């Protein structure tokens with residue numbers, strides 16, 4: 001079983017020069033890299049601060065769920081960003097991170113699909129998730145922490161029973177182990193490029209990177225959204241990063257800006 005360490009030196013040596021990365025903190029263990037990054041943000045850490053851990057004891061997922069974070073197997077990373085964008089644009093950064101992650105796994109030989117709003121799927125099972133936490137000013141964003149968890153070398157037997165069959169890893173998908181530090185560098189480089197495109201041209205500039213990997217398009221889904229939950233068909237993601245959703249029995253297509261896919265037909 002591969003159980004390498006991620007060091008800041010190894011990571012920095014692999015990163016493409018000219019990226020936005022201001023400093024990398026690599027921890028052996030922490031409760032949650034998102035919590036560390038939020039703390040650093042509140043203490044004035046700059047845009048481009050990266051926090052990585054080999055293990056999380058309190059890894060946090062969306063909707064208050066836990067994120068399984070055993071040592072030495074996976075990537076747990078949080079990016080502290082201080083983008084000059086209106087508050088309403090900030091949630092799109094999670095989708096930008098998803099696109100960059102798909103770029104990186106594809107470059108490593110494992111093409112994935114993106115499930116709105118921010119999961120990476122391999123072979124119909126979830127391999128990565130993103131949890132973004134934002135602090136907003138009166139109109140513009142103060143900071144955003146984008147937390148990314150990627151199951152890299154996790155073995156089938158290490159997946160908790162309650163999510164077995166629904167979760168996967170790159171190793172399970174590809175049948176071989178990966179260097180976590182190389183994959184992390186690939187993700188940070190890809191994120192730097194996608195972030196540049198996004199800040200210059202908004203979500204439309206990165207939209208094709210999502211659209212060609214859209215996991216849900218044409219699929220029957222059950223959505224939880226502010227107006228309630230419903231079954232229907234996902235019709236794609238638009239250039240404002242909203243999910244296009246056609247509820248069963250309706251001709252209209254709704255634009256859902258925030259929500260969660262509770263279920264989908266395989």
Ligand code: BTN
Nearest residue numbers: 032034060061062129130147149
């Ligand atoms: C999800 O529920 O799909 C989102 C999972 C996000 C997990 C990552 S791991 C790094 C960062 N630190 C955390 O505590 N959560 C995120």
